[in-house]
Amino acid sequence: MSEKNREGKRTARERLAVEREKQKSAEKRRRTLIVGASVVCVLGLAAVIGVVAANAGNDEESEAAGPVVAPSGALGKDGTAIPVGKQGAKATLTVWEDFRCPACKAFEEAFGPTVHELTEAGQLKVEYHLVTLIDGGMGGTGSRTAANAAACAQDAGKFTAYHEVLFRNQPMESDDAYADSGKLLDLAGKVDGLVTPAFRSCVEDGTHNGWVAKSHQAFQKEGLRGTPTVLFNGENIYQDSSMTPEKFRRMVEEANKG
Template sequence: MSEKNREGKRTARERLADEREKQKKAEKRRRGLIVGASVLCVLGLAAVIGVIAANSGGDDESEASGPVVAPSGALGKDGLAIPVGKESAKATLTVWEDFRCPACKVFEQNYSPTIHELTESGQLKVEYHLVTLIDNGLGGTGSRNAANAAACAQDAGKFAAYHDVLFENQPPESDDAFADDGKLIELAGKVDGLDTPAFRACVEDGTHNSWVAKSHEAFQKGGFSGTPTVLYEGENINQDRSMTPEKFKRMVEEANKGQ
């Protein structure tokens, strides 16, 4: 074989190796977007912590000092968890979310069909905790107002459906559209039976605002680095780059074997 041919084959092998390496990196980036998207809502955590500290004597503190009205059926310490699914389910998922957080929307887009399937089949229960990370980082009240409205929906037994509607209609992160109670009430019209005088009064009065502030305080004390924070049986599955909806479903089904 001539030196020229050998060089041509070597170059071809190198090109193939380079292409395979590019594919591996692309796949890693894809998984990182789906599973590790929470980094997008950290908002430069050090900066956010500084903003939170600077605002510690502001509106959130005054709200937290008022009466804390937990939504109907809330569970856990201080009633900060909104449950979805059957109590008898053998697997538990804990989700910390901000309705203004784009990474939370990515998580919901990818995982909500699987979560719905597992909760409806009685295999999984989910405990939702609502936080105001984006409000604290970018300003505004959309995270808080949307969380309050979701708690009002829980009072009406419509949390899961309204939760999904809020993420499906999430504005751009820098657009504080959810600060408008009228917008939140308009979106309630997409959930059968939710737009009632009681729901409107709950939204407009900020009935659960202090509860939302308490929930965010618990998020801070938990030392979590961003949203969504997704814990399965206490383990942060956001940190598992191999996690997929299919893998998660197998884990839940395994936990329910023999039931």
């Protein structure tokens, strides 16, 4: 065999190897989302038990959480949605999430960059609803305390950046580290200009705890059981195992053509 032919076969093998690596990466992303969807189902069952055991006194718990003080700019039927992006965008993504939920972190890692790019381009608006599913299912207050801190960041105009920080530094699901306001304030230091006396007071005083409780009640009233619940223009897309950031981008672009 000539040197030229050997070189041609070697190049073909290298191209094939590169293509196989791309396929492996795509399959890994797909499996991550499938596993995430499975976690949602498990958490949904835990939530059913938690609702009976921990949320039977829902009204009393809401009162204990304090008055309902919505963060700046909150929208939606119950005033529980934190909006991100141009409100005139034709495509709407609705996300119900819990900062202690590992499947929510998986969604943020896989789709977050694409979602941010589309919101910044004015093609997509996102409505974030913060819930306390893990607190109810596993005990603790980290879901609520982190949600309150995120609402405080919304008051400061820093919600998106702090949202990323909370998921990037998420503790193990069984670790209620986010119940510590000091931990949340330390993480806020990663967002330029967020830690101010007003923000610190908001976090330490639990200013939005009542609003967080109201948001979780809205989650239950909608009949939702798992996080994340992700709706695109009203259609649940999270449990679609074929969904990828690229497919989601095409859906948004198509919606903006209409």
